[in-house]
Amino acid sequence: MHLKFVIVLFLIQLRCIAVGSCAYAQDLRSDTLKLGIKDAEKAFLQNNLTLLAQHYNIDNASAQVITAKLFANPDFSFSNGVYASQVPHAYNEQTYSISQVISTAGKRNKNIQLAQLGVEQAKYQFFDLLRTLKFTLRNDFYTIYFQEQSAKVYTEEIASLSKTLVAFKEQYAKGNIAQKEVLRIQSQLYALQSEYNDLLLNIDTTQSEFKLLIKTIPSTYITPVMQVDSSQMQTVESVPYQKLLDSAYVNRYDLRYAKSAITYSDLNLKLQKATAVPDFSLALNYDKLGAYGQNFLGAGIEFNLPFFNRNQGGIKQARIAIDQSKTQFQNQQNQVESDVATNYTGALRLQHLYSSFDPAFKQDFTHLIQEVFKNYQKRNINLLEFLDFYDSYKTNILQFNNIMLHKYTSLEQLNYVTGTPFFNQQ
Template identity: 55%
Template sequence: MQSKFLLSVFLVCLCFMMNINSSYARDDGYANERDTLSVTLKEAEDLFIKNNLSLIASRYSIDQAKAQVITARLFENPQLGYETGLYNTGTKKFFDMSKENGQRAANISQLFQTAGKRNKNIQLAKINVQQAEYQFFDLLRTLKYTLRTDFYKIYYQEQSAKVYAKEISSLSKTLSGFQQQYAKENIALKEVLRIQSQLYTLQSELNELKDGIDDVQSEFKLLIRTDAKKYIVPRLEFNLDGKNVLQQVTYKNLLDSAYNNRYDLKVAHSAVDYSKLNLRLQKSMAMPDVTLSVTYDKQGSYIRHYTGLGISIPLPLFNRNQGNIRQAKIAIDADQLALTQQEEQIQSDLDNSYQSADRLERLYNSFDPAFKTDFNHLIEEVFKNYQKHNISLLEFLDFYDSYKTNTLQLNNLQLNRISSLEQLNYITGTQFFNQ
């Protein structure tokens, strides 16, 4: 009775695993049918600069800011007025346009800004252009960082996926052999189920890894704006094994570079300059502007065909722009505080990232360069010894699990190390590393 129960369990598990295997076969077939795009990091960056929609939209913002400079340069339009009589009580006529009795009057006036208001508005518009350019380059810095880190994520996660695929293929062959041996009653059912369980675990982990790769692939393809159906295959063109990258530049140089090249910091500096210039503008707004005018009146004045020259100026008795001036002063203090805070944040971020990059570099360089090759050779020998029954099933699976774990950790360590260097590039605003 017990043997029949175990046989039933075995058949159910076998059918279940066959479904899983066929499902993975369909998935792999679909992946193989997909068009691939093999790119180096340099090629990906070129596509990104050329095609990225966010960068294109940001360039339009610069053009819009430049258009505001044109507007600021323009003078005020002159005002032209004309007047005619509605009703002439002498001739009893409406709109009397006769030569002798008709009334017509006209005037033209021009506003002249004082205290350098026009020049200050031009300078403010130019600062807006400068800020738009800084914001464009800061967006470029941020998106480029995302692009480069995504590139490395895809590459190293694909290396980990190959480890899973190799182990799944090997265990699938082992399972097939076990099933044949079980049919001949040479091995126990529990050994078949143990292999099946391990295979199912690996397939589930690979599926989760592929889901993560697909997410990064999607983001990467949006950045370079390529066909969503294509599958990105990164090509790595450099090797950091055994290299002490951080020794190429001092910490002080990194900090100086961040202060000099971070465009978001330049935006903060220009915000202070804008507020200071705006304060000068608001103070000049308290100075009244002058309007000059020329008037002609045919017969509505004390003489016929009157011509007059006029000047008008508002008296700054009540409104001397006090509120806007005070607001501009507060804005200077607020922008200066924001600038100081950002400088301190940069220093804190750099110190934290530098320490992390240093630890990862030391850890990675402490590994024996031959470790990966030796470990790959070892697992091949383990498989051969298991086929020869020199080691038990549990020892075989333990070796395989250790191989997978160590290989994945090594891939993650390489990814984390390069990502930490990219983080330093991002913080400093300069491509010191991984050029």
């Protein structure tokens, strides 16, 4: 009778493994959005609000160029007589004046150049944000995909052990098995459920960030669709290290922004020096009943004398800003070189680790666990040995998925630090 129970239990477990992944999929089938990486990127570029908001900074900077190109408006004044003692018809006295400020030392052109450089910097910031958000998007996509593959392992084992626990409790009630076997199955099931819950929390967190990036309905569940074909993936060694570094120098927009800050500081120093040169104002005056006679017309010029304030503080600050921006650029360049070197080394290490795995490992291990079931059915192994094999199967599959995830994300990290999509172009 005990052998018959084991056979029935074995058949139940096999059926649970066959349908376990289906139960996971059915649980998520409602409000599910299936997306490939290209579709996700398209939705991201069209809908991401952070990216759209950053783009307005370019429009604002362009508007500042328009402002810099405008000339100062002329000033106009008018005065009409109201009363003067011993002067008849004083109300006929009228004066008019018009004046125009003339900018000197090329201040207007220098302000235009600064505003135009501001547009370039706004673009650099936009494209650097795009680089960062796109990296986050692709990382989230791969993270969700491989964590879902790991979740399927848990649903298979939980479904199988849940059925097993019910059967064991029935047999324990009949006195066919010891209580310790029931408790051992129950303990294993609780541990799996706890691990599975933690994994789902991680998936939910990544899902939330991913949905925000592509601006989809929060209740929608994203199911990444991809073909995992490692034989078609570009290896790290296929792109020379120097090529990666040279690409980072050219295409890292944060580095280009830091370099443009030096140019901005140089232009600002020229502007501050030009500010020390006073502007002047040309004026034309008309007085209907002036002291020198009727219909007096006069012209004049006005400017301040730079005896005390020659913008010494502004010029000093501009010089300090040049040294500061050069230091920041050097620091940013060092950071870029460090990023490329560190991530290249890490990607190579993961590449070698993955290459050391037998391609048939996953299939062979799945076959092994099926043989373990048969041996457990024949009582060639006891319950503890069976559960150990089962736990080893779960651990190895999870490790395999984790290595695959790190392999993809390490290449994405290289894309990110070089600012160039060398790898993982699906």
